[in-house]
Amino acid sequence: MSQLAQPTLGRAPVALAPTQPLTLRINGENRTLNVAPWTTLLDALREYLDLTGTKKGCDHGQCGACTVLVNGKRINSCLSLAVMQESEDITTIEGIGTAEELHPLQQAFIDHDAFQCGYCTPGQICSAVALLKEGRGKTEAEVRDLMSGNLCRCGAYTNILSAVMEVVNAQKA
Ligand code: FES
Ligand code: FES
Known part of the structure; x- marks a missing residue:
């Protein structure tokens, strides 16, 4: 069911942003979040899941700073909506190697x-x-x-x- 995120900046209510629950499989773990349908995969990772290893450079598909793997293939996460990646296998830099065992x-x-x-x-x-x-x-x-x-x-x-x-x-x- 759709939910409403209600930003409360200022006195007057601002436009309500509809959100929907979404489960993403990231670095082998299922993560559930509520996002507006236009949220990019990059913003879902950084702003909602605290996976800030993936960087935002241009936010327009021009720099590659936001590269992640989806089913083993690289994509610019700033050019993909998070909802498009439900049930796909996403790997971010946090899922590549560990501090004890680097890739x-x-x-x-x-x-x-x-x-x-x-x-x-x-x-x-x-x-x-x-x-x-x-x-x-x-x-x-x-x-x-x-x-x-x-x-x-x-x-x-x-x-x-x-x-x-x-x-x-x-x-x-
Ligand atoms: S942030 Fe530059 S390509 Fe995505
Ligand atoms: S942008 Fe500084 S190391 Fe590549």
Whole structure:
């Protein structure tokens, strides 16, 4: 049943935002939330579920900071409505590796100093995880091309490429 969220800013009632219950499967766990139907997956993650590892850069599909995996494929979560992902298998950066056992890409990013401010890093790593799963990106040129949707304002591209290639090459061996 639809519910009404009632923001109470100021004295006059503002427009009521209809919300609906939604269950998302995130990092292997079912999470239920009430959101307006126009809520993006990115806002659902960050604002409703406190999964702030996924970053908001442009909010328009241009920077890749919000990259998450849906059924193993990368998407820009700012371009997807949360309601579209019900019953899909969503993985965010919080579901990739742990502090005790980093994913090889996370370790490689540290080893190669592949970040400066780190804002783009979760998106870069999610994108690279999917790239490896896709079995593509065997050469530097291919990795550059296939990760071209993930921008880094700090210009850490050379080190990001080195980190990803280390894992790509380790998988070939
Ligand atoms: S925040 Fe989604 S692509 Fe920039
Ligand atoms: S490390 Fe700062 S944006 Fe990439």
